[in-house]
Amino acid sequence: MQIQETPALKAEARNLNFFYGENKALKNINMPIYDKKVTALIGPSGCGKSTYLRSFNRMHDLYPGNRYEGEIRFFPDNTNLLSADVDPIEVRMRIGMVFQKPNPFPKSIFENVAYGLRVRGENNRRVLDDKVEHALKGAAIWDEVKDRLSELASNLSGGQQQRLCIARALATDPELLLFDEPTSALDPIATGAIEELVHELKKRVTILIVTHNMQQAARVSDYTAYMFLGEMIEFGKTDEIFIKPQDKRTEDYITGRMG
């Protein structure tokens, strides 16, 4: 299926460089993130895709010596996410993240999802109930947990925990969701459930996903970016990248020819 027109921008990296101390991990990245589309980042380990992903919600701020150059513009308000006067906590309300391994808090299922809302100052029980339910439904796990909301989240299976983490990310109504290899610790069935969920979620939220699983990128994404050694080699429609990539390096990577 062809995507006919260019959708609206949700975010855009402009001349983005990133340094771990002296080490330049991202080299002049320019890339659009389209609104309510799934964009996959692929590339070999160490190519900078996770570094790039984490720049969006300012995860790198947590460690000293890390440094950004350039901009990540976030729309519709055209904020530069990397600007010093932008509060990372506020950014993370708008940009949720789901990690490789499910990382529920050692709290109840309910409290895991309510956490972000409480941090935001929401303590009205009725509002919390409503938003938690909505988020759990959005993450396609409501039916499995609705009768055990007060149980510890760690009692859930890996796949359920991951969907719980997605619900937690959804609870604050983010505009962009970052997925960092969300299924690499899951079995094929749980992986299928997450992929199905991604497909549902993109109706209301923009998604940026890092994956080592090329077929997964091909299945779930509308756009794909191939990164190598901190550079963005090729960005394009997923349909085109996987049938006829323009760059030989992309071709070699996706066909498994890279030594």
Place this chain on the structure above:
Amino acid sequence: MNESVHLSSQFDEDLSRLRTHVLQMGGLVETQVSAAIDAYATGEIASVKSIVETDRRVNELEKAIDDDCAHIIAKRQPTASDLRLVLGISKIVTDLERAGDEAKKIAKGVRRIYEGGHMPSQYGVGIRHLAEAALSMIRQALDAFARLDTELAKSVIRADTDVDTEFKSIIRQLITHMMEDPRTITTSIDIITIARAIERIGDHAKNVSEQVIYVVDGRDIRHMGKEAAQ
């Protein structure tokens, strides 16, 4: 086309074996077509049997290659040039198999004509010429596939127009002939069948060439007219 090797040497072997099988199959089809044309020219209807026999091997190879394609897709999930190669091959073998069927049709038509004692001498030159052109198209299409040569593939596609024109001209001659002398109708119909089969072989060669262009460039130029092959 990507010539560097895969991380999985097994995958390289799978793909290379697949290509070899296609070329083997193509070689058989080429032999069939060539033998059918010879039979037409010489009246050696003994070769008809071996053409039919070869067709069975061609059919088996078609199934075996399709099966290999399915296995590669299931096991390797090929992408980009690998994917195009597998998809292209799956279509190419269909055309090769059909070209083989057409060769069989020619052989059977030749047998009917000669067994009936009706020497088609007055059409020898026209049919022969048409057949040589179609045979050359099949050869070149297979060469284009073996070398992944899009220029050669394009020249095959262009050549198809000439074969079509020649075919129409032969049909016109035959119609005239049938009107002049109705006793020739039976033989003429057999010759029309043969000419039609030859013309179809040209079409299959053209289809193979279009797949070569898809495999190499990722461009699908089917049904786009001959301008696409310029």
